[in-house]
Amino acid sequence: MKKFPRIVFIGSTPFSFFSLKELYTRKYNIVGIITTPDPPFFRRKKNFFPVKEYALENHIPLLQPKNLLDSSFLRNFTMWKADIQIVVSFRILPREIWSYPKMGTFNLHASLLPQYKGAAPINWAIINGEKKTGLTTFFISNQVDSGNILLQKEVEVKRDETAGELENKIKKISGSxxxxxxxxxxxxxxxPIPQKIISSSLLRYAPKISPIDCKIHWEETSIDVIYNKIRGLSPYPSAWTTLFFKENRFVRFKIFFVKKMRKAHNFPIGLVILSSWEMKISVKEGFISVLEGQIEGKKKMSIKNLINGIKIRKNLFVR
Structure with a gap:
């Protein structure tokens, strides 16, 4: 194991794991790991997120603070005497943490900064129909996701790619x-170079996605807007709509995979057209054909199985 530098790794998600593993297998000296506290259901089942599991398996010191300014945590943290810190997918750090190492703290962000600063860059890049995104490493500073850039790597966004598929592709190159x-x-x-200054009209952000962001608006003028939203939220947190069987009978309907069909028609917007093998939803420029979905109270299903469970076949609509 290399003696220098003494590294503290900070991360909390499966995305973080790829960078942690890359560093450790290359014999870098990870003196400690900071990750989030275990959710209650993890404590009961005695299984953990990959970052914690890896720390325990390899006997790497681990801290899981609820409060990053807690005196007990800070005392244990400073005992690691980090030379440099690496952050991959974690919450905002207070200055007391990121400014501590003499060599600084750098972060990996899943976008080409300064575009898509925020918590959900992969989702928003697809929702907004981007053709490319990427990864950026940068030194953390006072302003969130605004520090000096170290390296960037561009990644193509394929036209049918979902957020889950894009994340899997990106995380495989994140460690390198x-x-x-x-x-x-x-x-x-x-x-390190300062981030480019872009006019506010051209700058895109990636805030945390709320449930209301996931609602599909079928009256959108572009079929592409609807299509991009569904794949940008798949598989999580997932796009949803309300499926009506009758005016007084409706359920929430999550949609994970679709294809778009451009075709002129005279159907009302939001009408659900069912056959034994297909579910189409009419939109202004054609149809959205559902390939995988989940009706409230049931499991995620392929469209064939989902259709088999729908007893009412006429006068269905979404809104």
Whole structure:
């Protein structure tokens, strides 16, 4: 194990795990890991998120603070005497944490900064119909996601890709970019550069997605807007609509996978057209054909199984 630098790794999601594993297998000296507290259901089942599992398996010291300014946590944290910190998918750090190491704290963000600052860059890139996104490493500073850029890597967004598929593609290359950034800093081969200044009209943000953001508005003028929203929220948190069987009988309906069909028609917007193998929803420029969905109270299903469970076949609509 390399003695220098002493690294504290900070991360909480499966996305974080790929960078942690890359660093550890390359024999970098990870002196401690900070991750989120266990949810109650994890404590009962005695299984944990991948970052914590990896820390326990490899006997790496671990802290799971509820409060990052708690005196007990800060005392234990400073005992690690970190030279540098690496953050991948974690909440906002207070200055007392990110400013502590003499070599700084750098973060990996899943967008090409300054575009898509925020908690959900992968989702919003697809929702907004981007053709490319990427990864950025940057030194953390006072303003969120606004520090000097170290490295960037561009990634193509395929036209039918979902957020889940794009995340899987990005996380497989995330560890190598973190490693390249660390080595560049150590060898003094990277010159941090300020983020580009972009006019507010062109700047896109990636705030945390709320349930209301997930609601499908079928009256949208573009079929592409609806299509991008569904794939940008798949598989999580998932796009949803209200499926009406009659005016007084309705359920929430999550939609995970669809295809778009451009075709002129005279059907009212939101009408659900069922056959034994297909569910089409009429929109202004054609139809959205549902391939996988979940009716409230039931499991996620392929469209064939979902249709088999619908007893009422006429006068269905969504809104």
């Amino acid at each position: 970019l973190v490693l390249k950034t660390l080595e560049g800093i150590l060898q003094k081969k990277i010159k």
